[in-house]
Amino acid sequence: MINKRKVLKNKALLLGVTGGVAAYKSVELVRRLIDGGASVSVIMTEAAQKFVTPLSLEIASLNTVHTDLYSHPMAHITLPAHADFMVIAPATANLIGKFAHGLADDLLSTCLLAFRGKVLIAPSMNWRMYTNPVVQENLASLLSRGVVQVGPEEGRLACGEEGPGRMSEVPDIVAAVESALAKKDLANERILVTAGPTREYIDHVRFISNRSSGKMGYAVARAALRRGADVTLISGSTSLHRPQGVNFIPVETAEDMLRKVREEIPSSTVLVMAAAVADFMPGEKSPGKIAKKYGLLLNLVRTPDILMEISREKRRPFLVGFAAETGEKVGNAKKKLKEKKLDLIVFNDVTEPGAGFDVDTNKVILIDSKEQKKLPLLSKDEVADAILDRITEIKA
Ligand code: PMT
Numbered sequence: 001m002i003n004k005r006k007v008l009k010n011k012a013l014l015l016g017v018t019g020g021v022a023a024y025k026s027v028e029l030v031r032r033l034i035d036g037g038a039s040v041s042v043i044m045t046e047a048a049q050k051f052v053t054p055l056s057l058e059i060a061s062l063n064t065v066h067t068d069l070y071s072h073p074m075a076h077i078t079l080p081a082h083a084d085f086m087v088i089a090p091a092t093a094n095l096i097g098k099f100a101h102g103l104a105d106d107l108l109s110t111c112l113l114a115f116r117g118k119v120l121i122a123p124s125m126n127w128r129m130y131t132n133p134v135v136q137e138n139l140a141s142l143l144s145r146g147v148v149q150v151g152p153e154e155g156r157l158a159c160g161e162e163g164p165g166r167m168s169e170v171p172d173i174v175a176a177v178e179s180a181l182a183k184k185d186l187a188n189e190r191i192l193v194t195a196g197p198t199r200e201y202i203d204h205v206r207f208i209s210n211r212s213s214g215k216m217g218y219a220v221a222r223a224a225l226r227r228g229a230d231v232t233l234i235s236g237s238t239s240l241h242r243p244q245g246v247n248f249i250p251v252e253t254a255e256d257m258l259r260k261v262r263e264e265i266p267s268s269t270v271l272v273m274a275a276a277v278a279d280f281m282p283g284e285k286s287p288g289k290i291a292k293k294y295g296l297l298l299n300l301v302r303t304p305d306i307l308m309e310i311s312r313e314k315r316r317p318f319l320v321g322f323a324a325e326t327g328e329k330v331g332n333a334k335k336k337l338k339e340k341k342l343d344l345i346v347f348n349d350v351t352e353p354g355a356g357f358d359v360d361t362n363k364v365i366l367i368d369s370k371e372q373k374k375l376p377l378l379s380k381d382e383v384a385d386a387i388l389d390r391i392t393e394i395k396a
Pocket of ligand 1: 195196211212213214215216217254273274275276277278279303304305306307308320321322323324325336348350356357358359
C-alpha cells in the first residue's frame with residue numbers, strides 16, 4: 001500500500017493575520033494550505049485590515065473571516081477549540097510581545113491564550129525591530145514553550161533597508177506547517193540527497209547538461225525534512241526555491257558533486273542520488289571562449305560514476321539510486337541495482353507522459369533485492385514519501 005502522506009488533509013487550521021506589509025501574502029498562504037487539504041479559518045487584527053481586506057481572505061478561505069472579539073461572545077473559545085493548529089503570518093513585534101507575556105486584548109490574542117495545540121509564527125518586521133533584544137527575548141520565551149518559528153529571511157525590506165525581517169515565502173511557511181504536523185519517523189536519519197543536472201564545461205561560457213529540473217530530488221529533501229531527518233541537499237544548477245532547513249550545497253560538475261558527496265558520506269545514514277549526473281564531459285576544458293569561426297569536434301570522456309565510487313567504500317550508507325530509462329527497460333534498472341550495489345533503485349521511464357524530467361509528477365517502480373513495487377502516477381512529493389517509506393521498511 002502506498003502511503004499518500006498528506007499531512008494537511010482534513011486538518012482545521014486557524015490563521016492569525018496581523019498588521020504587517022507581508023499580510024498580502026496571507027491570501028496565497030490560505031490557498032496553498034487549502035490545496036494541501038486543510039480547512040482554514042482566518043482571524044485578522046484591526047491593523048491587518050489596513051493591509052488586506054477581510055473580503056479577500058474570505059474568498060480565499062471560503063470561510064467567514066473573524067475580526068471582532070465581541071461579534072460573538074464565545075468566539076475566542078470556540079474558534080481555538082475547533083482548530084488542530086494555529087499559524088500567525090505575518091506575526092508583528094506587537095503580537096509576539098503580547099503572546100510572550102500572555103496579554104489578551106483582541107480576538108487573536110485571546111484565541112492564542114485559549115488554544116491548547118501547536119502554534120507556528122512567521123515574524124515580519126523591520127530589521128532594527130527584529131534584532132531588538134526585547135523582541136529576541138520574547139521570541140526565545142515563545143520557542144522555549146514549544147512555539148515553532150519560521151523565518152524571517154534576510155533581504156530587502158518594505159522600508160528599503162536590507163536585513164533580517166522579511167516574512168518567509170509561502171512555500172516555506174506551508175512546509176513548516178506540514179513539518180510541525182508530520183510524524184517524525186526519520187528523526188534518527190541523516191539523509192544526503194543529490195538533485196538536478198550537472199554541467200560539464202566545454203570552455204569558459206559553454207557546457208553540456210541535461211533536462212533535469214531538480215524537482216524529484218528537492219521533493220525527497222523536503223519530505224525527509226518534514227519527517228524529522230537531518231537533510232543535506234547537494235544540488236546542480238536549478239531554478240527551484242531552496243528548502244528552508246536543509247544544509248544546502250550547490251555544485252556544477254560531476255567531479256564537484258563527487259567531491260561534495262564524499263565529504264558528506266561519513267556523516268550520512270542514507271544517500272539518495274536523484275541527480276541526473278552527466279555521463280560524459282569534455283576531455284579538456286578550453287580556458288577562454290572558443291571562437292565560432294570553425295566547426296567544433298568534442299572529445300568526450302566518462303565522468304566519475306558517483307554511486308559506483310561510494311558503493312566501493314568500506315563504511316557506506318544505505319544507497320538509493322534512480323534509473324532514468326527511455327522505455328520500459330526495467331531490466332536495465334535491475335542491472336544498475338546489482339552493478340552499483342544499491343539497496344534500492346527507483347525506475348522511471350522518462351518518455352512516459354507525466355514522468356521523469358521537469359514535471360511535477362512521476363511514475364516509478366521501486367526495486368530492491370526482495371521486491372518490485374509499481375506505483376501509479378503520483379506527485380513528486382508523494383513519490384518522495386513512498387521512497388522514504390520503502391527505505392524505512394528495508395532498514396527495519
Ligand atoms: O530533476 P527532475 O526534472 O525532477 O527529473 C527527475 C529525474 C528524471 C532526473 C530523476 O527522477 C532521475 O531519474 N534521476 C537519475 C537520472 C540518471 O542519471 O539516471 P541513470 O540511469 O543515468 O543513472 C543511474 C544512477 O546513477 C542515478 O542515481 C544517477 O544519479 C547515478 N549516477 C549516474 C551517472 C554518474 N556519473 N554517477 C552517478 O552516480
